[in-house]
Amino acid sequence: MTTTVEAHLSINWDSGETGRFHWIWLRDSCLCETCRNAFAKQKYFDAATLPLDIRPRTVTHSVENGLEIVWEDGHESRYPDSWLREHSTPTAPGRPERRWSPWSSAETVADGTFPHADVMADYKALNGALEHLFRYGLVVIRTAEGEAADPDALCARLAGFVDRSYFGEYFDLEVKPDDRTDSISFSTRQLPLHTDIPYYSTPPDYQFLFGLEVNDVAAASQEGRTRFVDGLAAALNLRERDPEAFAVLARTEVIYRAEYAAAEKIYHNQTPIIHLDHEGEVVRLVNNPTKMFFDNVPFDEVPGVYRAYSGFKALMDEEGRAYHHSWRQGDMIIFDNRRILHGRSEFDKSGMRRKLRGGYFSEVELRARARYADETA
């Protein structure tokens, strides 16, 4: 092993590896009790307070005792050799998190059914379900016949806590009178494909629906099934087939507004239906037809906007693109509200009981849980 002390520290390990370390980085990384809280893994100081040209007074290094530096101000730092090796190349490869696989066939989703018992008991199954969700935007967690499932416990298992909204922790999809309803979702009417809470400037990342009370009539029926379509896949298809329509939907802002006097809130959002990042990649869809108005679109652009929007929805309606979920008691479906549109058919069949509970998760909490499950499994 050779250790060279110059403008920076160089270590040539016997393995052939080389580590290079800037002095200021080493001082910033000091592991001593005065500099760092070992439990919280936090520093007690701001790196900005270090002299940029900081240099050591003495440096000693051995594989056994590691690196010992006495700085010009007398402060002493010690770094184990294993720690130095670990830190000899920059960590972490950029942002690997945003890998969305578009799908346009229900089979992709059907593969993503995970047993409730496994998800609750096993970190590997939990991580598997979440990774499936991150990738395909939808996952089904199915409770076995006769098994009890508690939506609170399942939400806590998946994310620690839910992302509260205007509706509170949850909303229960029950029938409310038309003249006193916040949303036509609270009815037995059909609902066109949509994303939730479009009047938020940033709608919730993920949504869940849980089969709270589903009887056999509902489970056996085609009525009241929930339909899911990957809007990301549809948007990519639209860009290929009709680039002008895609461009119209990416640049035209539509209006969403919700007035909730009882909550003393007026939500208002103006947003394109297709959101692109600065590289032109699709990062979010916002489309909730029953709450969407084109009132702000300049007169000359109106026909083009209807044409583009109509074409986009026709594409989503293509045969085979949707996953239809027949609800069973205890089913939980989680889906990415930024890319997956959901809707339902009317369900006024007599004797049918279909009460769903819904709510939202933020991506940061799901990711933090998945990371923990992955590193613990």
Added chain:
Amino acid sequence: MTTTVEAHLSINWDSGETGRFHWIWLRDSCLCETCRNAFAKQKYFDAATLPLDIRPRTVTHSVENGLEIVWEDGHESRYPDSWLREHSTPTAPGRPERRWSPWSSAETVADGTFPHADVMADYKALNGALEHLFRYGLVVIRTAEGEAADPDALCARLAGFVDRSYFGEYFDLEVKPDDRTDSISFSTRQLPLHTDIPYYSTPPDYQFLFGLEVNDVAAASQEGRTRFVDGLAAALNLRERDPEAFAVLARTEVIYRAEYAAAEKIYHNQTPIIHLDHEGEVVRLVNNPTKMFFDNVPFDEVPGVYRAYSGFKALMDEEGRAYHHSWRQGDMIIFDNRRILHGRSEFDKSGMRRKLRGGYFSEVELRARARYADETA
């Protein structure tokens, strides 16, 4: 009044105003009970289901009775004349919400002190406080001597509900033992200027601190004051004075990581300190020195990153730039966690009681409340 029925509907009102309406937009806007829920102001259908070339069978229009259209399929729509006038020009002028005024002197903030009693009682005062917050990124709500202030009630007044985090609804800044703490914030140590929860891929929009228990010793002391600096103003200054340093901080990602085993969460975020939008405007700062590591920065870039960062923080430390808040019982300060950095000095003065409660608000809830207060005041 002249009404012309062609490719679209034209109305020349006697006032000299002209309204032009596309047929599909009129059909989409039908106000009848079958098409729209008047209470929730939502449509029962998806505009995508309308024929693009829809035309009326008959059109009649008078100021008294408004516009009556019978469509080719027999559906009838009625629009009051006042409604037509309202909708004759596109509504809403883009996005007026993001008007941030940078400040680099404490006086701007001192003007932003609003009495607690007014904010609780009066929509105009509530809206005034929130508008000040949106513009300057910081507002002080001060409880009068002898007046009782309940932080729950004040949070509910401001936002309806708080934005939950890993800490739950709130965190109370109390002293915890160093070997069992999630954060060195829970101590009497000084804290360098920082933004909160940097390990979230999207940190909370707004933060609040509330003086839960502050005794006279604390109120009279310079110790334990909270220092606030507008990072937006500092970033704009940096861009002028040292564009290269600004560019380095806008492109270099740093690492934030928090492992909370008890919560079964591992948060990880890689992010530049200065976030720009696609037009190069500053939209967010993320800088929490005690939790920030440069371990992922390539070796050759390390000195430049320390230099840029150090220069940026030196600029923030310039005389007169900070607002220093001496806490009093019942004070609430709300600040924009995307642009305002906060820190504090050590406070181990004997006899001093300084217990603050903190938490977060999401922008969407504050804006919805401000909009309601504005339209109601």
